[in-house]
Amino acid sequence: MSLSQERDRAPQVSDSVDAFLAEPHIATLSTIRPNCSLHAAPVRFTWDNEAGLARVMTVSSSRKARNLLAAPGSRVALCQAVGYSWVALEGTAQVSDDPLRVAEGARLYTRRYRSHAPNPPGAGLRHHRGVICAGPRHIRGGPHVRSMTDAGGRCV
Numbered sequence: 187m188s189l190s191q192e193r194d195r196a197p198q199v200s201d202s203v204d205a206f207l208a209e210p211h212i213a214t215l216s217t218i219r220p221n222c223s224l225h226a227a228p229v230r231f232t233w234d235n236e237a238g239l240a241r242v243m244t245v246s247s248s249r250k251a252r253n254l255l256a257a258p259g260s261r262v263a264l265c266q267a268v269g270y271s272w273v274a275l276e277g278t279a280q281v282s283d284d285p286l287r288v289a290e291g292a293r294l295y296t297r298r299y300r301s302h303a304p305n306p307p308g309a310g311l312r313h314h315r316g317v318i319c320a321g322p323r324h325i326r327g328g329p330h331v332r333s334m335t336d337a338g339g340r341c342v
Contacts, residue, residue: 197325199235203273206266206327207233210299213266215242215318217253217279225249231264232294233275240264240275241291242318243303246283251316254281262320273327279320291317 199207215229227250231242242264244251254260258280265274282288295303 197322198238199325203325203327204233204235206268206271206273207235208298209266209268211266211268213264215250216263216265217250218257218260218262219249219253220256225253229264230295230299231266232291232298234294238321240320240322241294242320243288243291243295244281244316244318246281246314246316250318251281254279254318262318264320264322270329271327273325275320275322276324276326277320277322279318281316281318283314283316287319288315288317291319 210230212228213231214226215231216224216226219225227248229242229250231240233240242250246252246255254262259278261277262279263274263276265272292303
């Protein structure tokens with residue numbers, strides 16, 4: 187399934203979840219390695235509620251990017267936790283090096299974290315900068331963030 191199809195089916199989040207995901211915290215992105223083991227990495231990310239997308243800046247040589255490049259559209263989980271409040275975005279993702287998508291990812295990153303997206307180690311001639319775009323199908327959270335999904339697929 188393409189990312190645009192995933193976005194069309196992405197659950198809408200409540201105002202409290204959207205506000206929590208806008209706070210400038212670190213999250214953990216979990217991807218699946220080619221040998222089917224899990225890889226978890228701390229990341230900074232942006233959440234675009236209107237588009238139903240989470241974005242993570244990366245370079246093509248990173249383990250998380252290589253995992254997704256080996257299996258585009260594979261399952262991922264992105265979890266932001268602060269104290270006992272947490273939200274997990276679960277869905278599929280792909281890596282894009284499209285200049286417009288990378289620029290949009292960097293713009294949103296700068297707005298959220300109030301600093302420019304760093305040039306990750308390895309960015310340069312051999313390691314292309316990219317953006318991981320994740321379209322969540324399930325959004326979970328608790329206990330202080332209201333994020334239960336109602337019958338229409340919306341988080342309330």
